[in-house]
Amino acid sequence: MGRSGLVVAGVFMLAASAVSAQTGGPTDPQIAAIVVAANQVDINAGKLAESKSGNKEVKAFAERMVTDHTGVNKQATALVTKLKVKPEENDTSKSLKSGGDDTLKRLKALKGAEFDKAYVDNEVTYHQTVLDAVDKTLIPNAKNEELKSLLVKVRPAFVAHLEHAKHLQASLAK
Numbered sequence: 001m002g003r004s005g006l007v008v009a010g011v012f013m014l015a016a017s018a019v020s021a022q023t024g025g026p027t028d029p030q031i032a033a034i035v036v037a038a039n040q041v042d043i044n045a046g047k048l049a050e051s052k053s054g055n056k057e058v059k060a061f062a063e064r065m066v067t068d069h070t071g072v073n074k075q076a077t078a079l080v081t082k083l084k085v086k087p088e089e090n091d092t093s094k095s096l097k098s099g100g101d102d103t104l105k106r107l108k109a110l111k112g113a114e115f116d117k118a119y120v121d122n123e124v125t126y127h128q129t130v131l132d133a134v135d136k137t138l139i140p141n142a143k144n145e146e147l148k149s150l151l152v153k154v155r156p157a158f159v160a161h162l163e164h165a166k167h168l169q170a171s172l173a174k
Contacts, residue, residue: 025141029088032080032147034138037093038130039069039076041100042123048107049119058116061168065123065161072154079150113172120168127162134158 026034042065049062080087087093103122110118134155142148 026090026092026137027088028083028142028144028147029080029085030090030092031138031142031151032076032085033087033089033093034096034133035076035151036073036087037096037100038133039073041096041103042069042126043073044100044104045107045119045122045126048104049115052107052111053116053119054112055116055172057168057171058120061123061164062119064164068157068161072157075150075154079146083144083146085144117169117172120165120172123165124162124169127158127165131155131158131162 046062046065046069050059050066053059053062107115107119107122134151139148139151139155142151
């Protein structure tokens, strides 16, 4: 796992724990902001990888991340609009954005195989961390059934992304 992945994972888990400790768990508006921020971080990293990577498989994976996470954000935005819920910025969503920006800075400084490895390592860590947060914090604390249902519905895509990233990680290690 690369340093950038560790930083983002650590920030995400600490912030999610802080929200849980302060409020007994994030509220639905906070969960909405966390979901949008988490997806946007991965969209931004994917766009960078699409433009920087010379590896066909890494580019295809990055393209998939941009497409899938954009789709989740559209679903989340449509749901909060329907429910008349305004996403509420919180320590977790702010930390995700900050950690994502730090990761992009680190990745932008890398080239070639070094970039590909760092990007994929980050994706493995990031998807595992997001899955942990979905399972331990977001789904259990979602009060609105439609929001909870959306989280449950998109979870398999995160699992598939994690497995794909692990497969890429193993192929890049050869």
